[in-house]
Amino acid sequence: MNTHVPIIRTEGLDMRFGSKQAIDKLDLALEPGMTHAIVGANGAGKSTLFRILLGFMKPTGGRAWALGCPSDALTPEVRGRIGFVNEEHTLPTWMRVDELVGVQRSQYAHWQQATYDDVIGHFDVRASQRIGELSRGERAGVNLALSLAQSPELLILDEPTLGLDVVAKRAFLEALLYATTEQARSVVYCSHQMDEIERVADNLIILERGSLRHMSPPDEFTAGVRYWIAEMPFRGPDPKLVPGLLQMQRIDGLHHYLVADADDSFADFLTQHGARSMHSMPVSLDQAVNGFLAQRHRAPVAA
Numbered sequence: 001m002n003t004h005v006p007i008i009r010t011e012g013l014d015m016r017f018g019s020k021q022a023i024d025k026l027d028l029a030l031e032p033g034m035t036h037a038i039v040g041a042n043g044a045g046k047s048t049l050f051r052i053l054l055g056f057m058k059p060t061g062g063r064a065w066a067l068g069c070p071s072d073a074l075t076p077e078v079r080g081r082i083g084f085v086n087e088e089h090t091l092p093t094w095m096r097v098d099e100l101v102g103v104q105r106s107q108y109a110h111w112q113q114a115t116y117d118d119v120i121g122h123f124d125v126r127a128s129q130r131i132g133e134l135s136r137g138e139r140a141g142v143n144l145a146l147s148l149a150q151s152p153e154l155l156i157l158d159e160p161t162l163g164l165d166v167v168a169k170r171a172f173l174e175a176l177l178y179a180t181t182e183q184a185r186s187v188v189y190c191s192h193q194m195d196e197i198e199r200v201a202d203n204l205i206i207l208e209r210g211s212l213r214h215m216s217p218p219d220e221f222t223a224g225v226r227y228w229i230a231e232m233p234f235r236g237p238d239p240k241l242v243p244g245l246l247q248m249q250r251i252d253g254l255h256h257y258l259v260a261d262a263d264d265s266f267a268d269f270l271t272q273h274g275a276r277s278m279h280s281m282p283v284s285l286d287q288a289v290n291g292f293l294a295q296r297h298r299a300p301v302a303a
């Protein structure tokens with residue numbers, strides 16, 4: 001593996017569906033050996049980005065590379081170094097689990113049976129069961145185990161835990177963490193579940209309407225957002241003047257502010273606007289990301 005080549009790179013990437021701009025001049029370069037989490041509101045362009053990167057879809061502009069190879073010309077050799085797990089966990093329903101494992105083992109030169117066994121061990125799946133008989137969570141487990149056993153250099157996961165119960169989700173994440181820490185793989189993961197991202201991601205990427213809005217380690221992003229509660233006898237400042245404002249509420253006469261990139265000078269700002277007392281507190285990744293996304297979320301369109 002060439003450690004200097006980004007696992008994923010895009011330059012001025014554009015994808016337009018009629019009047020819809022799914023990806024908007026996106027420039028991205030993701031480091032190898034890390035777990036990158038892509039988050040964004042519904043329709044932000046996450047799945048479209050994956051489809052382009054894997055060569056399933058041609059962009060309307062710009063360029064994309066996966067493992068240094070142009071996405072519109074991925075060779076079978078490069079494809080074999082990329083694992084992909086999507087929310088549907090599409091697998092041949094008529095095959096028995098052991099038959100499917102046999103087929104995959106014969107197709108992948110770097111197949112690691114021990115990895116398959118370790119990962120599938122997190123799920124109650126019998127080798128003799130047909131794929132069609134498995135529950136959604138068990139199918140997710142087989143899909144992840146198959147993908148990791150191929151020893152992919154890059155693993156792309158598109159909402160892999162969607163619809164899984166807590167137990168299946170925990171099993172899936174444990175299997176993923178086990179495989180990534182043992183073998184230092186590169187993972188690009190998209191999910192709406194911030195508790196998962198907090199556990200697995202080294203790098204947080206926020207996409208908004210196909211554009212890059214933010215990229216940093218998740219805890220760095222969370223540390224930049226704070227929740228302030230101020231007691232103000234008056235109406236308080238005009239929201240347009242509040243620096244870094246993400247969300248504002250008035251509850252029982254107290255003013256609540258969720259703000260980004262605001263240091264202690266925010267207390268001075270509140271004092272200047274008549275605050276008698278105030279306190280601030282840290283927020284969770286979930287609150288920080290949701291506040292950030294809600295700020296510019298599309299307003300409902302009247303029917």
Ligand SMILES: Nc1ncnc2c1ncn2[C@@H]1O[C@H](COP(=O)(O)OP(=O)(O)OP(=O)(O)O)[C@@H](O)[C@H]1O
Nearest residue numbers: 017020021022040041042043044045046047048049
């Ligand atoms: N084949 C298509 N034809 C037309 N529009 C499409 C097509 N695929 C995606 N889109 C549009 O492109 C935008 C991005 O869709 P995409 O599926 O990439 O979003 P996403 O971030 O994965 O969303 P979600 O979190 O809801 O899965 C959406 O507005 C979607 O309606």
